[in-house]
Amino acid sequence: MTAEAPVLDVRNISKSFGGIKAVDDVSFTVNRGEILGLIGPNGSGKSTLFNCILGQSRPDKGKVEVNGKPVLGMRPCDLSKRLGVARTFQMLQVFPQMTVLDNIILAGQEHSGTMLGRLMGASDAGLTESADRLIAFFRLGHLRDELAGSLSYGQQKLLDAAMAFMAGPQLVLLDEPAGGVNLTMLEHLKDRLSTYNRENGSTFVVIEHNMEFVMSLCTRILVLANGAIIAEGSPEEVRANPIVIEAYLGS
Numbered sequence: 001m002t003a004e005a006p007v008l009d010v011r012n013i014s015k016s017f018g019g020i021k022a023v024d025d026v027s028f029t030v031n032r033g034e035i036l037g038l039i040g041p042n043g044s045g046k047s048t049l050f051n052c053i054l055g056q057s058r059p060d061k062g063k064v065e066v067n068g069k070p071v072l073g074m075r076p077c078d079l080s081k082r083l084g085v086a087r088t089f090q091m092l093q094v095f096p097q098m099t100v101l102d103n104i105i106l107a108g109q110e111h112s113g114t115m116l117g118r119l120m121g122a123s124d125a126g127l128t129e130s131a132d133r134l135i136a137f138f139r140l141g142h143l144r145d146e147l148a149g150s151l152s153y154g155q156q157k158l159l160d161a162a163m164a165f166m167a168g169p170q171l172v173l174l175d176e177p178a179g180g181v182n183l184t185m186l187e188h189l190k191d192r193l194s195t196y197n198r199e200n201g202s203t204f205v206v207i208e209h210n211m212e213f214v215m216s217l218c219t220r221i222l223v224l225a226n227g228a229i230i231a232e233g234s235p236e237e238v239r240a241n242p243i244v245i246e247a248y249l250g251s
């Protein structure tokens with residue numbers, strides 16, 4: 001029996017900006033159903049690594065495969081449509097002047113069909129039903145027809161995360177989903193993400209500064225410092241690792 005290929009295989013990725021080695025020869029794999037946390041002090045290269053993986057930034061060297069297929073050079077929309085990869089960003093990507101429902105439908109339209117199909121088809125591209133399912137899953141039903149801009153910051157972060165799931169992705173990269181979110185909403189977000197992972201067998205990679213959130217959500221943690229992986233293990237192992245403690249205290 002051959003082992004299943006990792007969902008994400010990152011090999012020897014490096015990226016410099018002028019003299020700064022933002023990512024320095026980073027390799028790791030993520031298996032189906034894992035929730036991998038990517039942590040590290042400010043400026044350790046987490047976002048640059050995400051950008052290299054997802055085509056927003058071209059690495060100087062290395063390769064990335066999703067389900068055994070090379071992805072470097074692919075446009076983010078093709079990554080989503082063809083390989084089922086989605087991401088969220090540190091900054092909110094919601095449209096404040098649109099309702100919660102329309103934001104989610106728009107996120108779905110971004111990933112579905114051809115331009116001609118979108119122009120000629122129903123205005124919601126037949127996506128209202130799946131948008132409503134997602135709204136119910138993230139427990140945003142009472143806000144469905146509210147303008148996104150009228151929601152609290154935490155509710156907007158929840159909406160922002162929900163939008164990444166509209167295309168039914170296999171692999172989701174979440175960039176600081178918990179940033180600026182209050183405790184109650186954090187618990188809710190964590191519960192929804194872990195339930196989605198359990199029910200759908202999807203795979204997540206999560207960049208996060210909130211240690212409680214990342215330690216309780218993730219099944220495995222990678223620690224970056226100065227662009228390189230300095231530690232890897234279960235949340236318990238990483239929490240107790242003196243190298244990790246030093247990297248945080250020393251930054």
Ligand SMILES: Nc1ncnc2c1ncn2[C@@H]1O[C@H](COP(=O)(O)OP(=O)(O)OP(=O)(O)O)[C@@H](O)[C@H]1O
Nearest residue numbers: 017020021022040041042043044045046047048049
């Ligand atoms: N476009 C850019 N041009 C120049 N330098 C950059 C650029 N993007 C990132 N850097 C530098 O690369 C290094 C890694 O930055 P990066 O944003 O990837 O770190 P990070 O771990 O995501 O940080 P944070 O946790 O603060 O978001 C930093 O020294 C940063 O200043």
